[in-house]
Amino acid sequence: MSSDPWGRVDETGTVYVRTADGEKVVGSWQAGSPDEALAYFERKYEGLVVEIGLLEKRVKTTDLSSKDALTAIEHLREQVDAHHAVGDLDALRARLDKLVELVEARREERKAQRARQSEEARQAKEALVVEAEELAQSDQWRVAGERLRALVDTWKGLPRLDRKSDDELWHRFSHARSAFSKRRKQHFAQLDAQREEARRTKERLVAEAEALSGSTDWGPTAARYRELMAEWKAAGRAQREHEEDLWNRFRGAQDVFFAARSSVFAERDAEQAENLKLKEELAGEAEKLLPITDLKAARAAFRAVNERWEAIGHVPRDARPRVEGRMHAVERALQEAEEAEWRRTNPEARARAEGLTGQLQAAVDKLKGQIEQARAQGNSAKAEKLERELEGRQALLDQALKGLQEFGG
Known part of the structure; x- marks a missing residue:
């Protein structure tokens, strides 16, 4: 008979293992x-370990x-429970129990992680949908179009949600893209029509x-070209393949x-410039007639x-x-x-001047007499x-006398 702390062999060759039960x-x-028997089953135990x-x-x-993992644990537990090994089988069961707890904990942790990832993916996709719906109203066609394509790539990189939620969000996302594409198509169709016009x-x-290019009616034609240029700017741009050629012809x-x-x-x-030089010479020649001493001669010279x-x-x-100001x-x-000269030689004007002077002189003399009488009284x-009245009449008389002198009297 042979034995160790975990097993023994009896006289019949039967091998036993000691357990808590x-x-x-x-x-x-x-x-x-018997020692070889124990060694054999101890090796089987080490294999399980x-x-x-x-x-x-x-x-x-x-x-x-x-x-x-649980399938593998159960397979090992069956081997341990079969008692075909000599060693601390209870310790192996305890290790397998702890391993089951670890697997369950890992499963819950992964479940929670998947839930977090799913929620993060949901939030990310909802954010993509909101941005896509905002971009659907944009008129920045190139920038918005590029951004929508980038959003599609981002969407593809996100994990799928539950089918219902994923389909609903994708429907909104796809609808926003379609709405933008429809608006962009309408815009460029309208733009094409405008460019054709x-x-x-x-x-x-x-x-x-081109019809006006040979005109020699300089002023009106230049004015019409300015009007054509204004009309050109107001017309907007034609298609790129036509715009440059049309402009080159128009400008040419x-x-x-x-x-x-x-x-x-x-x-x-x-x-x-030559005419100016000649007229400046004539202006200088005319200026030599001043001051005028012989009116008749000066008039004839100026006429020439x-x-x-x-x-x-x-x-x-x-x-x-x-x-021209000089002339x-x-x-x-x-x-x-x-x-x-006309005033000096006009008899009627001279007579009127003499009559006015005489009247004013009589009025002045009369006022002087009235003043002396008033003082005497x-x-x-x-x-x-x-x-004061005399001062005014005297001033008029002085002016009239000056005018009379122009007649040589």
Whole structure:
């Protein structure tokens, strides 16, 4: 008979293992000594220890599913419960019980984690739906379109929810994308129609611009080109493939006209600069007639100068007031001299001036007499009033006398 702390072999070769519930038969051993029997079944026990250790490690360090882990535990428990090994089988059962608790705890933890992940995924998808619904109202077609495509990629990367919730959120998400696509399609269809209308308008403007390019009616044509340019800007843009070609034709027609006008204006400017030089010389010649001493001779000389002046063409617009002002000054001097001569030689005007002077002189003399009489009577108030009236009449008399002198009298 042979034994150790966990088992023994009796005289018949039967092997027993000691447990908390008493001894259990392990098996019968007839092939060798009792020590060899114990050693054999102890090795089987060590095999169970190794298997349980490996399973514990797998449960703790891998993503072994709870179902597979419990199946493996039950398989090992059956081997332990079969009592085909010598060792502390109760300790192995305790380890398996703890392993079951760990697997259950891991299962609950994973369940809670899946619940958290599902809620996070729900919140993430709801946020995507809200943003997509906001983007569906946007007019920033390129930016919003790119963002919606990015949202689809983000959606695909999120875990699925329960079928009902996932389908409802996807329906809202898909509807928002469809609404945006419909609005964008309508916008660009309208834009295409506007651009086609702009193309037709600009082709008409180009045709008119090209027809005007050979015009020599400089002022009205230049004004019409400005109107055409305003119409061009108001027409909006045509399709990209047409816009540049139409603009080049439109601008080219204007360039032809304005180049021709510039050439003509350059010749005209040179001619007007020469005209200005000639008119400045004539203005200087006219100014030499001042001051006027011989009206008749001055008038004849000015007439001759003015005839030569009129024969000369236009001068630059900015120089016109200055050079014409010089001639006008001489002309005004002649007119004033003529008026003075007319007044001096007009008998009727002289007679009227003499009559007015005589009347004023009589009124002054009368007032002087009245003043002397009032003073003699001691009426100083009346005298002062008459003196003030005298001052006014005397001033009129002095003016009339000055005018009479212009007649040489």
